Amino acid sequence: MSPSDAFSRVALSLYFLLSASRVALATNPFVQYAVDFPDPNLITAGNSDARFGGAQDTIVAWAESMASYGPWSVTNKPVVAPSGDKHDYMSWAPYQWPDCSKAGNTTVLSDADMWKTCAYVFRDGQVNPDRFLIEDFQSFFNLSDAVLYNSIASTLQNKSSSVYSQNVVKFVNAWFLDADTGMNPNLNYAQMNRGPSGQQGEYTGILDLRGFAKIASGILILRKSGNTDWTADIDAKLIAWCDKYIDWLNTSPSGTTAGNATNNHGTIFVNQMAGLKLIVKDVPAAATLTQGYFTGIFQKQLQANGDQPMEASRTHPYHYRNFNIAGMVTNARLLSYADPSSTPWKSTANGATIQTTIDFLMTTDPAAKGEANITSEIYPNVAAIASAYGDPDGKYVKFLSAPVSRTRRMRHSFGIR
Numbered sequence: 001m002s003p004s005d006a007f008s009r010v011a012l013s014l015y016f017l018l019s020a021s022r023v024a025l026a027t028n029p030f031v032q033y034a035v036d037f038p039d040p041n042l043i044t045a046g047n048s049d050a051r052f053g054g055a056q057d058t059i060v061a062w063a064e065s066m067a068s069y070g071p072w073s074v075t076n077k078p079v080v081a082p083s084g085d086k087h088d089y090m091s092w093a094p095y096q097w098p099d100c101s102k103a104g105n106t107t108v109l110s111d112a113d114m115w116k117t118c119a120y121v122f123r124d125g126q127v128n129p130d131r132f133l134i135e136d137f138q139s140f141f142n143l144s145d146a147v148l149y150n151s152i153a154s155t156l157q158n159k160s161s162s163v164y165s166q167n168v169v170k171f172v173n174a175w176f177l178d179a180d181t182g183m184n185p186n187l188n189y190a191q192m193n194r195g196p197s198g199q200q201g202e203y204t205g206i207l208d209l210r211g212f213a214k215i216a217s218g219i220l221i222l223r224k225s226g227n228t229d230w231t232a233d234i235d236a237k238l239i240a241w242c243d244k245y246i247d248w249l250n251t252s253p254s255g256t257t258a259g260n261a262t263n264n265h266g267t268i269f270v271n272q273m274a275g276l277k278l279i280v281k282d283v284p285a286a287a288t289l290t291q292g293y294f295t296g297i298f299q300k301q302l303q304a305n306g307d308q309p310m311e312a313s314r315t316h317p318y319h320y321r322n323f324n325i326a327g328m329v330t331n332a333r334l335l336s337y338a339d340p341s342s343t344p345w346k347s348t349a350n351g352a353t354i355q356t357t358i359d360f361l362m363t364t365d366p367a368a369k370g371e372a373n374i375t376s377e378i379y380p381n382v383a384a385i386a387s388a389y390g391d392p393d394g395k396y397v398k399f400l401s402a403p404v405s406r407t408r409r410m411r412h413s414f415g416i417r
């Protein structure tokens, strides 16, 4: 592969982002991308083009930084799921707020009573801050990034064993496999609504584990690079876990509802399921699923001008359009990997491609709906589109070069619903 091929296909889009914004490593804080699937073949090809140096340094720094928060476990949370089983994953629906006016109690309720007794009402886009009392979702996001960046960092070492791949083993064991700390393979309590009619997960909670596309990339990188820390034993155990979780996704009400969703939930369900299929070594299924996305719901998601009506109607339209584009990009990367003869970037819906959506979004003003503080969510998407389609007239570089200071504001604002 020539350096320019590698450049045009660079999966992380990081080189592009970093060089365009001229941000030095020391001032380049960790950014949690919503979803991603860096191509394991590209990463393990060991291309050492000097232009990737900054991106590689950043990846190693991010690997170390994310590892510092681990290991993670669902058994760490201060509240146990309604099942009473500490191994059950749990998170609260982000936009649900208590209405205790009909709870028939004039005294102040304890939190635990409020969660059971009060009705909960939906306010789109307004995150109830008590969601952060239970960190399972943030833990899984961090785990996903830790696995991805430590796997890449390990291959950058050119060694069959490294502290980075040992991190991956430790984190995968703690979250999935360990008898004391492992998670049950279900999302029965993900984005759970509370109150008397709640106490069980919703289909929206399937999004919580979208990091599986990143984890798949990391595991495939370790396998392909012949890493000796990633043993046949742990590989088999993770596959067994994922097989059970795939069954749950295919049979549970939450999983089948998310799998039939036509908006960002459907896009990102495919990211996750295709990632899982790659982990369990069913490459044809990953190809079929992602191809099915482009011939299926993708067709309903785009207008000719590149807007996405189902995301545009949300209270945070700039955020949701970006979130769904990140899902499209990830499906395209998954499909290109699973079936190298495929051409997802050329897929059209009403004449529009993934590129058309970003070109449209670049012309919209996030401040129109009070989203100026999440402007930076578009940058990884612009970089991904530039790396897939090229940038002959330099418009993507120009867009990415302008607002250096804003990139620093990009943190954990990515989609929760």
Ligand SMILES: *[C@@H]1O[C@H](CO)[C@@H](O)[C@H](O)[C@H]1NC(C)=O
Pocket: 103, 104, 105, 106, 107, 108, 109, 110, 113, 117
């Ligand atoms: C009323 O609130 C108190 C204090 O939280 C609690 O002990 C009691 O069980 C509640 N009663 C009802 C009927 O909810």
Ligand SMILES: *[C@@H]1O[C@H](CO)[C@@H](O)[C@H](O)[C@H]1NC(C)=O
Pocket: 030, 069, 070, 135, 138, 139, 142
């Ligand atoms: C996740 O990582 C962020 C830094 O990116 C950190 O602030 C946060 O505390 C971490 N949370 C968990 C649960 O690891």
Ligand SMILES: *[C@@H]1O[C@H](CO)[C@@H](O)[C@H](O)[C@H]1NC(C)=O
Pocket: 046, 048, 156, 157, 158
């Ligand atoms: C790994 O190999 C590449 C290509 O030979 C080289 O550029 C790079 O410096 C090596 N990395 C380490 C950590 O030795």
Ligand SMILES: *[C@@H]1O[C@H](CO)[C@@H](O)[C@H](O)[C@H]1NC(C)=O
Pocket: 249, 250, 255, 256, 257, 258, 259, 260
């Ligand atoms: C869609 O819903 C049907 C009926 O519930 C279910 O059998 C099917 O598995 C769902 N599709 C996906 C992709 O989850």
Ligand SMILES: *[C@@H]1O[C@H](CO)[C@@H](O)[C@H](O)[C@H]1NC(C)=O
Pocket: 370, 373, 374, 412, 413
């Ligand atoms: C952006 O601003 C809104 C309200 O002005 C606030 O609710 C939200 O938390 C902010 N988001 C970030 C990522 O700072």
